[in-house]
Amino acid sequence: QVQLVESGGGVVQPGRSLRLSCGASGFTFSRYDMHWVRQSPGKGLECVASVIYDGRNKYYADSVKGRFTISRDNSKKMLYLQMNSLRADDTAVYYCARGKTVFRPDYGLDVWGQGTMVTVSS
C-alpha cells in the first residue's frame, strides 16, 4: 500500500545537526513533489521544506532557510532533511508528506508518514 516512513529523529543539543529520512513505497515516488511538515508541541502545522518531483527546485520556510536542506534520491525512493544549527524552537514532530503530480488533479498533501520527533535540548 501507499506508505511513507520517517526515521532519524532524536534528542540533539543546540547548534548540532541531524538528518531525517523518509522512505516511500506503493507509488511512483519520482512523479511527486514532496514536503517536510513540522508540528511543535501543542502547536499547529508548518510546511518547512519542499522539493519538486525531480529534485531541481527546493523551497524553504523563512524559519529554516539557510539551516535546513531538503533532498531526494528517486532511485532509492527516499526523501531527506538535513538540519544544521538546530535551535530549541526546532523541537517538533517532523512529517514527510506527498504533494502534487502532473498526472492527476491536486489533492494537497494526501499521504503522510507517522512522524519522527526531534528534540533540541542541552
Added chain:
Amino acid sequence: DIQMTQSPSSLSASIGDRVIITCRASQSLNDYLNWYQQKPGKAPRLLIYAASSLQSGVPSRFSGSGSGTAFTLTISNLQPEDFATYYCLQSYSTPMYTFGQGTRVEIK
C-alpha cells in the same frame, strides 16, 4: 506569502450537532483548499481536497464548500470520533503550502 485565517480556534459541540469551520485566504486560491483532521499523536488525515471533493473513505457527513478566498468545512451529525483538531491547507502557492491555525472541536 499567502496567509490563512481559520476560525473559530476552538468550539464545543454535542453529538448530532452541525459544525461549521471557516478558512479565509489573503488572496484567491481558486479551489486549491484542503481540509485535514488530526487526532492526538497521529498524523493529519486528508478529508476534503480541491475545496469540496471528499477523499476516499471519508464519511459523507464531512463536506467542504467555497472558492476564491472563503471556504467552509461542515460536519453534519457530529459523531464521537469527530472530536479532533481540524486544519485547512492552501495548495495554490505550490510548492510551499500554508496551513490555517487549526480548530479544536471539543465535547460539550
